[in-house]
Amino acid sequence: MAHPKRKTSKTRRDKRRTHLKAQVPQLTNCSNCGEAHEYHTVCPACGYYRGQEAVTENSLALGETEKED
Numbered sequence: 001m002a003h004p005k006r007k008t009s010k011t012r013r014d015k016r017r018t019h020l021k022a023q024v025p026q027l028t029n030c031s032n033c034g035e036a037h038e039y040h041t042v043c044p045a046c047g048y049y050r051g052q053e054a055v056t057e058n059s060l061a062l063g064e065t066e067k068e069d
């Protein structure tokens, strides 16, 4: 079976992991209610996305979202 010839050094291992870090979520304010929410995400406070209602309290209870046509 294929096998590494040498042990990966601590330096090489740590250099590889420099990009493995927690991402700070990008926040913006809802255009409908002004509450802070993540980009490209339905506002958790009012259920609006891009200026129109995407999730209602009823659809949350049923586990459904309205379809755009």
Ligand SMILES: [Zn+2]
Pocket: 030, 031, 032, 033, 034, 035, 043, 044, 045, 046, 047, 048
């Ligand atoms: Zn909102």
